[in-house]
Amino acid sequence: MTMILKAKDIGMELQGKPLFEGIHLEVAEGERIALYGRNGMGKSTLLSILAGERQPTNGTVEAVLPRERWGWMRQQDEPDESEMTALEMVRSRSESSLWELKQQLAAIEKQMQATDADAMDRLVEQYGNLLERYESGGGFQWETEVEKAMTMLGIGPDVWPVPYKELSGGQKTKVILGALLVRNPKFLLLDEPTNHLDSESLVWLEQWLVSSYKGTVLFVSHDREFIDRVATTVCELSATELRRYRGGYTDYRREKERELREQETLYRKQELARKALEESIRRYEEWFHRAHNSAGDGDVRITASYYKAKAKKNISRYHAKEKALERLEAERVDKPRSDPKLKMELEAENIGARTLLRVKEMSFGFGDRLLFDRFSFQLNRGDRLAVRGPNGSGKTTLLKLLLGEITPTEGTVAWHPAVKIGYFSQQLEGLEDDMTLLDSLLAIPGMTQSHARTLLGCFLFRRDDVFKQIGQLSMGEKCRTAFLKLYFSGPHLLVLDEPSNYLDVDTREVIEEVLVRFPGAIALVSHDRYLVRKVANRLLTLQPGGAPVWFEGSVAEEEEHMARVGVIRGDTDKENRRMELEYRIQELLGLSAGEGGAEQAEDWLAEIRTLRYELARLQGE
Template structure:
């Protein structure tokens, strides 16, 4: 055993967040903690790592730990090499930088690194302490899918235990063997990854509902029978003029008491607690539109360097397109170019009947000076309808008078989604719509998008979301766009086969060049001086090419 958490309780501002939380962590355990925003996941990690004090309970480590917080580096202006003060570990530091694909960054400032590079750097800092347990808080925030895949391999190959909080369901499926669900102040353990947990959770909820319905039905039946018998007993008591009627009344009352006794001895079943869910439906105005909504030809964009060029495509009615590509390739820029927020080189034709709804990850279309109600009434002045929609997104009573500037990022996302609902568009262009949302809210938005009848073009780093929504994948690169006419799993399979074929081609080329070298070596053994000069040059040219390929 590496960690023993025993009866941890914590209240913040008189509100109980955690109550008697207990679990153990063993070597090789890979555990994901899930739960809605605000249930206390990060609070629990901070208590475990001694950043926060619990009201009661204990945390005991039987080994060392390394903690990866959400905010990685407070002092971003430091140089990377300044992280290592102990000179005897500097060599190990450089070795790990090279191993993690960060060769040469030791002379850079931390704030010049990407989110993925910072995550790798912080992990290196932790690994130098040789921890037995890694405790990770939202490790996939701000990193691209390539780095996520790297992190998955790293966690799977890590020899110790891992305890993490993340909203990335795909990442959980790839890395963890247990799920700890934090709900209603308590924790419950499930075996397997996220998908298995979600299935088990639904089975449990359905079973609990059936048992509760059966209990209520039986209880009402017994209550009705008891009332009926008591009414009959009272009737005979009131009529009692002889011993026969009094005896009959007593007999009926005895039956009623027996039924009441059965009622009192019934095992009470509590109604299953179901968190209040958001309930939304995206309407589409797609009845009178043609087959091609948008046609783009030869699009390109540069900011000192080329982001992308030679990008051409058609967006068809009812398309579900996931736009992917490396960080910095211009995915968000392309979306902004389509809606006219950014000037692109090339031609874009948008059919006259197309009405685009755009979701920006910066949420710049929200007026921070307005209240939630004012922001939505600027689209639809029917206050009753707007209030009903706000209620479906869990904005109730005085919540509607909150200023946009005072909302959390997740709350602002919910307001932006409500704007899309009110607009009744037939093409949605979405830029990272699931950022910073908890899993239940993501799933509600996914269900709404699956029911949506219009076309969707979206950018997301959430692979679970991409897998669920996209029916085709477009991969953007500096040199153009490659279209894969299938979902995310199809895209990954195609990429894997292409990568394998490229590796096979490289191996074949290496073999061919090595044979050519052998052939030239043989010729050099028996040639004129004139030929020797030419053959030696040829030999060294091939040797250079071989070195490049072997890298």
């Protein structure tokens, strides 16, 4: 088994406080390891240490595979070159030497358009030399690979000229990921690669990592389904160790629960044994005490003689019990303790109306692109609506229309006059960055410091954490702060845009339970498939260029319905053609440039575009 990386006894301190210590990790070729742990455990910090960007407080990292052959996608990877287009960003980050040559060629082309005849010969010669270097370095094949990677990720030609800074969060993630795919590193480090990706891109990434990518992967993710489908090993990071578990998230949880049960059983047995030993020792000490008190009493000489004989006989047993207790304490099994969890309950104030919001004949779009055309529906108490669809299909736009932040071009969005709406923004807007957590609560009329600290503790902000400025919090901490804000809003309707991004799994599971118990209505956009499966009882799927599709029921009920429909319609020509198109597209996406030249790769790319167009037409019928 070839090793990619060896890390020994890694420890890290931040601001004089230990973050973790005693971390050992070996990564073998071909492994797909999920680095798992609660927010604040230092997962991203550990990745940066392994990548050589940070020095640990102690310990060593041996990069057996040279880091030039690594690829790293950071959690908040905002490039400086934000004026570039999406296509330029992928090119610049995938192959810097070829990108520099391409820029030089473009600069000479520009000069040639505005130069006189005397300078033209020199420019033509310079251009020819650069072009020869570009072609011999694989520049044209590289351009094809860039376009192929972007197409595979669903970044079509219409997005290529768009400035990077104007892209959505999901599109930015795809761009950075696309640059990594072009480089084709042997070892991938991915920090929250699924953030902001739509379901189609998520499925593609899972399939690519498992079936097409031949390298090694170490990734951080809170997406439980992604971990289940991709990981071969889960490494749980705590303050004192990094523990390995085979399989994905479900396997990890099953093994973790078994360990906790065993620890609980051992702890109970130990406590029973300890109490029995202590009781035996207490009895022996009582015998010794009676024997000692009887030594000088002439009237009870017979009794004294009895106790002395008894004490003498039990002295060896007494010492044996003491040693057994010492051994038990030395091998002590700690009482199982669960990590602190967020404690929260969302309660809706009483409202007499059943219908909280009604959308009637609503139309809206951007420029010539119409997102909603005479769209109507209503939200009632108890509705938990999940809005789904690819990035750019209008999910966040719909939420903003429901909130009244955007006005429809036609139709109406009407709320019950007494309805209160609680909004969780994907961008975490509305948080007072300059205030401390404690001060933000003390600003509420009637709030005491004691009550404020208790509430912050329920949201996992303890001790000195309450004095942190909101602007200095981690993304996970900001998400918890946003839920704290919802707690005080007393909403009848929750509008949630990616509420579980940046939250660890334990907190996500608490949020899921809170939302299931919430008595009001919910409109939810989320790429967290576990969350949507657990919470939603109505499903709205948005399709670019097509009409929204409703399903009245949960994800499980939808899957059951689709399975029945698939059996009924499985033999139709249309369904067979759809399956053929999808199979051929996946086949083409799995091909690499190494299997053909630049012309062949260009043909593959053209065929993919044609097949995608036909598939979209079939799905729209």
